[in-house]
Amino acid sequence: MKPVRTRFAPSPTGFLHIGGARTALFSWAYARRHGGVFVLRIEDTDVARSTPEAVQAIIDGMNWLELTHDEGPFYQMQRMDRYKAVIQEMLAAGTAYYCYTTREELDALRAEQEARKEKPRYDGRWRPEAGKTLPTPPADVPPVIRFKNPRDGVVAWDDAVKGRIEIANGELDDLIIARADGTPTYNFCVCVDDWDMGISHVIRGDDHVNNTPRQINILKALGAEVPTYAHLSMILGDDGAKLSKRHGAVSVMQYDEDGFLPEAVINYLARLGWSHGDDEIFSRQQFVEWFDLDHITASAAQFNTEKLLWLNQHYMKQLPAAELAARVAPRLAARGVDVSAGPSLEKAVALYVDRCNTLNLLADAVETFYVAVAPSAELLAQHLTEEAKPAIADFAAGIATVAWEIPAIAALIKETVGKHGLKMPKLAMPLRVLLTGQAQTPSVDAVVELIGREGVLAALQKNL
Ligand code: GLU
Numbered sequence: 001m002k003p004v005r006t007r008f009a010p011s012p013t014g015f016l017h018i019g020g021a022r023t024a025l026f027s028w029a030y031a032r033r034h035g036g037v038f039v040l041r042i043e044d045t046d047v048a049r050s051t052p053e054a055v056q057a058i059i060d061g062m063n064w065l066e067l068t069h070d071e072g073p074f075y076q077m078q079r080m081d082r083y084k085a086v087i088q089e090m091l092a093a094g095t096a097y098y099c100y101t102t103r104e105e106l107d108a109l110r111a112e113q114e115a116r117k118e119k120p121r122y123d124g125r126w127r128p129e130a131g132k133t134l135p136t137p138p139a140d141v142p143p144v145i146r147f148k149n150p151r152d153g154v155v156a157w158d159d160a161v162k163g164r165i166e167i168a169n170g171e172l173d174d175l176i177i178a179r180a181d182g183t184p185t186y187n188f189c190v191c192v193d194d195w196d197m198g199i200s201h202v203i204r205g206d207d208h209v210n211n212t213p214r215q216i217n218i219l220k221a222l223g224a225e226v227p228t229y230a231h232l233s234m235i236l237g238d239d240g241a242k243l244s245k246r247h248g249a250v251s252v253m254q255y256d257e258d259g260f261l262p263e264a265v266i267n268y269l270a271r272l273g274w275s276h277g278d279d280e281i282f283s284r285q286q287f288v289e290w291f292d293l294d295h296i297t298a299s300a301a302q303f304n305t306e307k308l309l310w311l312n313q314h315y316m317k318q319l320p321a322a323e324l325a326a327r328v329a330p331r332l333a334a335r336g337v338d339v340s341a342g343p344s345l346e347k348a349v350a351l352y353v354d355r356c357n358t359l360n361l362l363a364d365a366v367e368t369f370y371v372a373v374a375p376s377a378e379l380l381a382q383h384l385t386e387e388a389k390p391a392i393a394d395f396a397a398g399i400a401t402v403a404w405e406i407p408a409i410a411a412l413i414k415e416t417v418g419k420h421g422l423k424m425p426k427l428a429m430p431l432r433v434l435l436t437g438q439a440q441t442p443s444v445d446a447v448v449e450l451i452g453r454e455g456v457l458a459a460l461q462k463n464l
Pocket of ligand 1 (some may be wrong): 008009010012043190203204205238
């Protein structure tokens with residue numbers, strides 16, 4: 001069995017977006033599943049659009065998702081000599097040839113073909129054939145180099161996602177593999193790379209499916225083993241349209257900024273076009289154990305933000321409180337909130353995690369414990385009623401001496417409402433408002449316990 005070697009081959013022209021991250025995840029997981037090697041290759045031959053910042057953004061995204069590569073990053077721009085050497089070998093072997101057709105001649109050819117209602121294509125005028133006499137090369141035309149694509153038969157492969165695909169060779173014209181200035185072209189570089197890097201499985205987006213027959217022919221001409229191809233269907237947005245920048249957070253790092261956990265994003269991406277029965281929640285390790293190419297769906301996967309939020313909350317709840325606090329702390333610090341003077345952040349996040357499905361919302365919720373609470377006049381008017389005030393004063397008196405634990409605090413609240421003949425909310429609501437500035441909080445006894453005796457007394461006395 002050939003060792004499994006997969007690659008992720010992004011073009012560094014932007015962020016690592018959700019679609020790219022899924023391709024990277026599947027390639028990574030397949031290598032891990034089979035004890036193979038995962039290669040990172042940067043396809044930076046489009047020099048006008050490739051930037052070092054984009055390379056960094058892609059690497060940052062992969063690091064955030066912990067999709068560690070074993071080899072690379074290899075940069076195509078650093079491999080030019082190798083591509084050129086392979087082209088020379090192909091010229092020598094007769095699998096590639098110089099073509100001196102000028103732009104004007106190609107335009108004229110196209111016009112003739114269109115007039116005859118034919119598909120425009122290179123007519124092979126410089127293609128060497130047995131018994132054919134080629135024109136004399138013009139001295140003033142720098143030639144391109146074309147691949148001598150087989151004329152007959154079909155090129156076929158069993159796509160691990162799409163099933164068998166067959167293309168008649170007659171449909172493919174002779175691809176330019178080096179431009180007149182000598183630079184090799186994209187499809188050719190991919191072939192040399194996949195060959196040199198020993199790639200056994202090419203897992204990529206199905207926007208590349210049209211390149212595959214050409215790449216297979218080139219690989220065969222090179223005497224390279226043809227890898228298994230798995231073309232992943234596209235991802236649609238929540239609204240069913242193709243996922244695009246219009247859908248907001250398409251860069252994976254945007255999800256980090258928005259308060260998603262990488263664990264949740266990984267689990268979410270894993271289910272985007274792949275399934276293991278009805279399983280929705282599984283760890284990265286479990287995914288690696290289960291992942292195979294057979295259960296990737298050929299139909300488009302649809303993004304579902306609600307589901308991602310649901311998974312995110314699940315993983316937030318799974319985290320030990322100390323870890324959850326550690327992930328919220330930098331978000332509060334970034335807002336200039338100092339948690340050192342307030343109650344335990346660990347306890348605060350544990351108390352609020354049931355109500356928040358992102359780290360940012362959790363930071364919003366607990367922030368109140370570390371900043372000066374200023375209840376709005378409206379909330380005060382609504383809840384700090386004349387009948388509540390004596391009960392609050394009584395409660396404050398009790399607070400000074402009560403044992404500092406939730407059951408004792410709960411008992412004190414109960415006792416106070418009983419004594420004043422009030423219904424529970426008549427005391428609980430103003431307490432919430434005075435202590436947090438909010439009418440909605442978790443159980444008020446837990447909030448009181450969290451804030452601490454001093455803090456509670458200060459907040460209540462200020463308002464009485
Ligand atoms: N560089 C291509 C892209 O970013 C991927 C090519 C491939 O996987 O073969 O879409």
